[in-house]
Amino acid sequence: MIRIAxxxxxxxxxxxxxxxxxxxxMNRLIGNYSVVAVADSKGSIVSSSVNLKEALKIKEKxxxxxxxxxxxxxxxxxxxxxxxxxxxxxxxxxxxGLTHIKKCLKKGANxxxxxxxxxxxxxxxxxxxxxxxxxxxxxxATVGGAMPVIKLIKRDIAGNRIRSIKxxxxxxxNYILSRMEKERLSYRMILAExxxxxxxxxxxxYDVEGIDSAAKLVILANSLMDMDVSLKDVEIEGITEITPxxxxxxxxxxxxIRLISEVSEDVLRVSPRLIPLNNPLCVHGxxxxxxxxxxxxxxxxxxxxxxxxxxxxxxxxxDLAELYSC
Amino acid sequence: xAVVTLVVELKxxxxxxxxxxxxxxxxxxxxxxxxxxxxxxxxTGSIPVEISIEIDEKSIGKLVExxxxxxxxxxxxxxxRLTSTTSVMLIGHIIxxxxxxxxxxxxxxxxxxxxxxxxxxxxxxKPSTAMMTISAxxxxxxxxxxxxxxxxxxxxxxxxxxxxxxxx
Numbered sequence: 001m002i003r004i005a006x007x008x009x010x011x012x013x014x015x016x017x018x019x020x021x022x023x024x025x026m027n028r029l030i031g032n033y034s035v036v037a038v039a040d041s042k043g044s045i046v047s048s049s050v051n052l053k054e055a056l057k058i059k060e061k062x063x064x065x066x067x068x069x070x071x072x073x074x075x076x077x078x079x080x081x082x083x084x085x086x087x088x089x090x091x092x093x094x095x096x097g098l099t100h101i102k103k104c105l106k107k108g109a110n111x112x113x114x115x116x117x118x119x120x121x122x123x124x125x126x127x128x129x130x131x132x133x134x135x136x137x138x139x140x141a142t143v144g145g146a147m148p149v150i151k152l153i154k155r156d157i158a159g160n161r162i163r164s165i166k167x168x169x170x171x172x173x174n175y176i177l178s179r180m181e182k183e184r185l186s187y188r189m190i191l192a193e194x195x196x197x198x199x200x201x202x203x204x205x206y207d208v209e210g211i212d213s214a215a216k217l218v219i220l221a222n223s224l225m226d227m228d229v230s231l232k233d234v235e236i237e238g239i240t241e242i243t244p245x246x247x248x249x250x251x252x253x254x255x256x257i258r259l260i261s262e263v264s265e266d267v268l269r270v271s272p273r274l275i276p277l278n279n280p281l282c283v284h285g286x287x288x289x290x291x292x293x294x295x296x297x298x299x300x301x302x303x304x305x306x307x308x309x310x311x312x313x314x315x316x317x318x319d320l321a322e323l324y325s326c
Numbered sequence: 327x328a329v330v331t332l333v334v335e336l337k338x339x340x341x342x343x344x345x346x347x348x349x350x351x352x353x354x355x356x357x358x359x360x361x362x363x364x365x366x367x368x369x370t371g372s373i374p375v376e377i378s379i380e381i382d383e384k385s386i387g388k389l390v391e392x393x394x395x396x397x398x399x400x401x402x403x404x405x406x407r408l409t410s411t412t413s414v415m416l417i418g419h420i421i422x423x424x425x426x427x428x429x430x431x432x433x434x435x436x437x438x439x440x441x442x443x444x445x446x447x448x449x450x451x452k453p454s455t456a457m458m459t460i461s462a463x464x465x466x467x468x469x470x471x472x473x474x475x476x477x478x479x480x481x482x483x484x485x486x487x488x489x490x491x492x493x494x
Contacts, residue, residue, distance in 0.1 A: 166490065241417055241485045245446040245455040252444070253413055253457055257487060274415060274489040281490065 002033040002324055003079060005109075007071045007100055008086030009040040009059055012114045012141065015313030016084060017052045029317075030324035037074045041087070041096075044068040046078055071096070075103045082323060084316060085113040091215045091231060094121035105129045105137065112319040114141035114312055120215045120231055123222040138322060139223070141315035143216045144169060144288050147304035148315075151322060153224045153292065160294035162225050164264035169216040171286035171306040172200050172207040173239050173259040177272075178284040181256050184244045199286060199307075209238035210259060210270040217261040217270060229268060237271040250274055256282055328383045328463050329358065329409050332390070335372040335399040345396040346377060353389045355381035374401060383463060408439065408461035410468040412492050414475065416456045418484035420445060431478040438462035438471030468492055 004020070006013055020026060020035060027033075034049040043065035045055050059065060069077065071087075083104040087097045097115040104111045106129065113119070118126060119139055130137040140150045144167070153162060168174050172194060179190045191208070194200045206212050214234040221227040239259050250257055255274040258281060262269050275282045280301045283289045288306030293299055305311040336342040343360070350357060358378040366374050381389065390400055420428065429440045441461045447454035460475070462468035469492060479486045 237485070241453070242487075243417055243453060243455045245448060246415060246417060246487070249444055249446055249455055249457045250415060255413065255489070257415070260490060272485075272487045274413060274487055276490070279490060 002030060003036045003081045004033055004320075005037040005039075005074060005078065005080040005083045006035060006086065007039050007074075007083060008088070008115070009038055009055070009065060010086070010088065011309040012312045012316065013038075013040070013084075013086040014056060014059065015309035015311075016086065016316050017056055018310070019313050019317050021052050026317075029321050029326070031326045033324075036080050037069075037078050038065065039069070039071045039074055040065045042067075044070065044074060046074060071100055072103065075100065075107065075109075080109055082110040082112060082320070085111055085115055085118075086316070087115055089115050089117040089215075091117050091120050091211065094118040098122060101126060101137065102129060105133050105135055108133050108135055110136045110138070110323055112138045112141075112316055112323070114139075114316055116142045116212075116215045116219060119219050119223075123219065124228055127223075136323060138319035139219070140319050140322075141312050143219055144290060144302070144304065144315075145171075145306040145308060146311035146314045147288055147290065147302050147306065148318070149220070149290055149302065150223065151318065152300075152302065153294075157292075157294055157297045157300065160296045163293040163295060164262065164267070165220055165224070165290060165292050166260055166262045166281065167220075167290035168258055168281060168283060168288050169261045169290070169306065170207055170210075170213045170259060171288055173210075173213070174283065174288070175199060175286045176208070177239060177242070177256075177258055180242065180244055181247045181251070184247060186244055187240060187242055205238075208240055210236045213259060213261045213270045217263055217268065220261075221263045221268060225263060227263075227268075233268055235269040235271070237269075239272055242272060251277075254278075258282065327380050327409070327465070328386070329378060329380050330386050330403055331376060331378045332393070332403045333374055333376050333401040334393065335368060335401055336375050338367075338371060338373055342398075343375070345398050346375070346393055349389055349392040349396070350377075350379055350381070352392065353381060353385040355379040355385070355389065372399070408441070408463060410463070410465045410492070411441070411459060411461045412468060412472070412489050413457055413459050414472065414489065415487040416458060416479060416484050417487070418453050418479070418482065420454045420456050420484060421447065423482040423484065428475070428478055428482065428484070431474045432460055432471045435462075435467070435471050435474060437464075437467040465492055 037046045094117040098118040176190045214236050258275050260273040289303040361376045363374040432440050442459035445456040
C-alpha cells in the first residue's frame, strides 16, 4: 500500500486529486494506494484514507480546506511514503516548498513536486539530501507541464551527452508573440487580451520578462547538464520591447520571433530570437516546445501543453509511475 | 573556414591534377568543385581548371605557394568570399542613436560587413525596427561581428534579436 500526502490544493493539486480518484486507472499503474493527507495553506484533512471527492467539494465550496494540522505537523506526525509538493512557486526563497521538501526527504519519504522554487534555489542541496536519505526527488511537472522532458532525457535517452537544449518554456509569452505575429497588434493590446483569457499570472512581469522561463532553464541546466547555476547566472531578456513591425520585417525574411530559453556549455540565456518559419520551434498559441541536441541521438524535438491543471497533473502522475510502476 | 576559388593552368597530360589535389589535402582543404575549361585552352595548350575549396583562411597563402612549387601556374585565386551570412533584428531608436556608428561596429572588423538593412519607422519618436543582414568570412568571424554589434547596441539601448542558429 502506497501512502500519499498531497501538499498544495490549487489547480495542480485538484488536478492530481481528480486523477487519483480514478481507481481503475491508478491501480493498474501503481497498485494499491491511499491518500493519507491533503493540505492547503489554510487547513488540511488527515485520515487513513482521505475521501478526495469530499475534499474537492469542500475546497470548491469554501475556497479552502477545513482547519487541521499544517503541512509541517503532517510531515512530523503522519506516516507516508511519498509527498506530492504542489504548493505555489516562490523563486526567491523557494518557500514554503523548500522546507516541506527538505523535511520529507530527511524523514525518508519520496517527493514529487511541481514547484519550481525549491529546485531553482537549492537543486544540488536537495538532490544530495535525497541521495543521502535513499529516497527520490522527482520534478517532471516543473518544466514544460505535460511535455516529457526530465525523464525523457534522464531515462529515455540515457547515456547521451546533452549538447544543448533550446526551448519555448512559457506558454503565455508564446501566446502573446504568436498573436502579435498574426494580428500585428501592439504588445500592450495582446497582453490585455491574454489577461482577459486568464492565461497571465497576477504578476505579469514574471512571465513577460522571461523570469519564469529562466527558472525552468536553471532546473534543466542543473538536473540534466550537470551544471551548478542559479537564476542570477541567466542572461534574461523579455518580450516587452518587441514591436508589431518586428514580425512584418521578420516574416519577409522567412522568420518569426519566439522567446527561447537556451542552455549549452557556454550559453545560459532567455531571449527573443529569430526563428525560421520552417523550424519546429515555430509553434503557436500557448504551446511549449523543446529541441534537444544530444551527442548520440542527435536532435530530439518535443511539443506539448506547458500548463493547465490536468496537464501538469499528468506529469505528477508520471512521476508516481516512475516510483511505483507495477 | 572560407571558400576560395583557384584557377590553375594544367598541361593536357595525365597526373597534372594530382599536383593540385595533393597540396589541398595536405592543408586540410575540402574540394567543393572542379571544372575543366577545355574550351578556353591557352595558346601553349594548357587547360584552365577552376577549383573551389573550403579551407581554413590562414592556410590559403601556403596552399597557393605549395601548388606553384609543383610547377603549376596559378592564374588567379579570388579574395576570400564572405561565406557566412545571418540576419539580426534591431529594435529601438536606431536612427537617432547614429546609425552609421552602429553599422561601423560590424564593418570596421575588416572581416564582416552589413550587406543589407531594412528599417521600419512607422511613428515619430517611437522605436523603429530593423532587419540587418551581416556577412563575414567565416562562422566564427560572424559571431565576433555579432558580439561587437551587440556591445554597441547595448550602449545605445537597442534590443538585438538574434537568430536561433547563426547559420541555417
